[in-house]
Amino acid sequence: MATRDLVGAACGSPVPGRRAAWTGISLAFAALGRVFVSLDRNFRVLHASSVLDTLVGEGAVEAAIGRPMEELLGADLFGEAGALRLALQNGQRREGWRAMLQSDTHGAQLVSVTAAPLIHGDSDVCDPNAEYVVVMRPASEEINQAETTAFMGIVARSPAMIRVIDLIHVLRDSLVTCLLTGASGTGKEVVARALHMTSKHASGPFVAVNCGALPADLLESELFGHVKGAFTGAIRDRLGRFEEATNGTLFLDEVGDLPMPLQVKLLRVLQEQTFQRVGGNGTVTTNARIIAATNRDLTKQVADGEFREDLYYRLRVVPIHIEKLAHRREDIELLARYFLAKVGVRQGRTLRFSPDAFKALLQYPWPGNVRELQNCVEYAVAVCQRQTILPEDLPSELTRQTVEPTTAHLRGEEPRQSFVDGAPPTEAAQIRTALEEQHWNRGQAAKALGMSRTTLWRKMREYQLG
Template sequence: MAPQAQPHEEAFQAVTAAFASLGRVCLALDAEYRMRHVSPLLDELLGPGAADRYRGRPITELLGCELFGVEGPFRAALAANERREGWRAWLPDGEGGRRPTSVTAAPLRHLGGACDREARYLIVLRPADPEIGEPVGPARSTGFVARSPAMERVRRLVESLDHSDVSVLVGGESGVGKGVVAQEIHARSHRRERPFVAVNCAALPDALLESELFGHVRGAFTGALRDRTGRFELADGGTLFLDEIGDLPLHVQAKLLRVIQERAFERVGDSRTITVNVRIIAATHRDLRREVEARRFREDLLYRLRVFPLDVPPLRERREDVAPLARHLLARSAARTGRELRLSPEALRLLEAYRWPGNVRELENALEYAATVATGHTLQPEDLPSEVTGPAAEAPRVSPDVPEEDEARVASRRRDPPSRERLLAALQENRWHIGDTSRALSISRSTLWRWMRERRVARSS
């Protein structure tokens, strides 16, 4: 038997040497997922004797049950004769710690009879960067990317705020990353060790907004069973980010103006005045000057918020940012899911050619979709959503006679709410369930709340 095994061992040693030249550890598993062959290079990762110690042992002892357990994704894929590439796992280092590694697995093809017939699956391990989840280069910890000239200008403006505490109004289309810019401003300021508290003003109904911002005391209204601390108090000493400030009701705008002017307010239902030290950053996709003209936004509040205006350009005007943004988003996904993914040159060209009407948020969703359907660790064009790869992906402007600078206004009109009757009918069909209704209308919850507010639709209608 020993002479028959020798060619198999020599074959595996040749494979091992080839992978070792690339810094990879090669393993071969049998049908029971036991390590039949183990590369000596494992000793360099885990210490002397590691290869001998793990030979013949279940792969779960080395890589854990998350990937190779009975219900694990790798075991299911290998059983279906599929490969998996670039997934994150952790190797025990023998000192109670763990080392990150990238794992690729595939069914072993027996060609020419050189391989061990008992070996069914090939596993390749590559030491992974322990900071894979942290963006590097232009993508800072906040996710702020500035490679294009347009975003370089934004970055310079943000840097000019490092030693200032003025109110900032961030403008731009939905999904461009206004929240990321707000976080970057906070992260660079002297308040960075204090809280950053975000509120989406469009995501909450009018009745809850005042309580959410300023808090309430027990018994202030029906359902107020206990005291509640508002977002202003939670942000004391730090930064309060008011997203979609253009959706704030007028009566709340009046109270917000007083807080900005006097740094004081009262909780709902309380007469005690609370003082806070909060830096305010607001954001909106609306033209607030037009909102002022339409008497939907207070002019005095606009001037208080717009001390330092800062506009974030849409993604279609800064295509140089698509590649670094995609890398950052994939790195963040790797930290969350354990899969290290990259883009093929062809897939990246498609991403850079697409117009991204939904901006960075749409790019993130497209990458999440691709990561879900892809089987390898390199995303290919066929993994991308059809709207990115289809014939309309490089569509011209909204209308041939609409200038570029007016496209945002056209897009805004296209998202105007339906008639009050249609909106009421949709809500009633879904028994006033906000989540079901927003899905039926193919919009977000925050957009549905905004439509209800603009059409003055309430449960009592």
């Protein structure tokens, strides 16, 4: 189907001005090698430019019309709780997000996505049913770290997390055992679910067990099941989590807390894919994929005799380390916006962070990692009475870093700089240096300074830079 015909279909009526407008927009983006798509209020495709056929394959444009956008770019972006969908519903624009463009006949393509609500104004030139616009371009094979990736629940732009996402792509369709390491709250279960959803067992169950949450005797029954009469209270046979995870994935969280006797039994399962229920004699076979996670140093536990070395290497076929949030500060603003959009939609509110609130988020060390950031956003939404979240709406530990100079002086302490009320006397020079080093690319300079582009722009005006 030609672009001209698609424009007419998108317009819904043969209005010459409307047809010309959509054709002109499509041709303009085509000249830049961009796909132009318009969506209705339900996020279904109204119009797609012919570049989509070039990008994905002949017939892609015709196949896209009327389909939900989540079928093209995935539920992580355009599902009911998708990051881009939530942002658009809140009237926000998003630029440079990476996603896999799906095709029934030509596989998936990595693309860069920009989306925004369509502003109609007083003109009837655009289709009145068009609510949102999406622009896509092919993404180069080399990841541009200034852009955002949203993949299977992982929203990131830091090099550390992009490497994790790349590894998940490499392990696609694999059932290899993985060991996830990292501090509490870094998102190990999110990564485990992503590994599951891209594996051959994606259609099967994802079963999670916290190995540190139960006593040893109860944990054995939880994992392997038991037969009737195995112990007091065992009034019937019970399936364990290994059997529940048949044709799926068993996620063993906090595997470093596993008692030594259960380590032996787990090792046998990994070696032979068989086990016995508690109190039973029969052998049960399992095909569940094992993904383990821990916030402990298992190498030290092995050296101290607290964890079996042979089990450690059986679990560590593919090691994946999740960095602390403090070590991937590029993700803080992105995650904060993502959580704010989710909470805002759930509560029917449209909120945003002030530049100073973002600065407080970026300066805080986040000992509780992503989980603490999510809780922080939930708190801010609950207490904020405006549309803009200010520093005073954040939990007290984020703003406690400010010490009044007079009070500090009386205590004999060096006064600490307020992150909100003032700027260091050398800040203008630091900003100028960063801009010069990045050849006055504001996006890269903001990233180097650890602040948002909005904050950088405001400070450039304040210090009359550029």
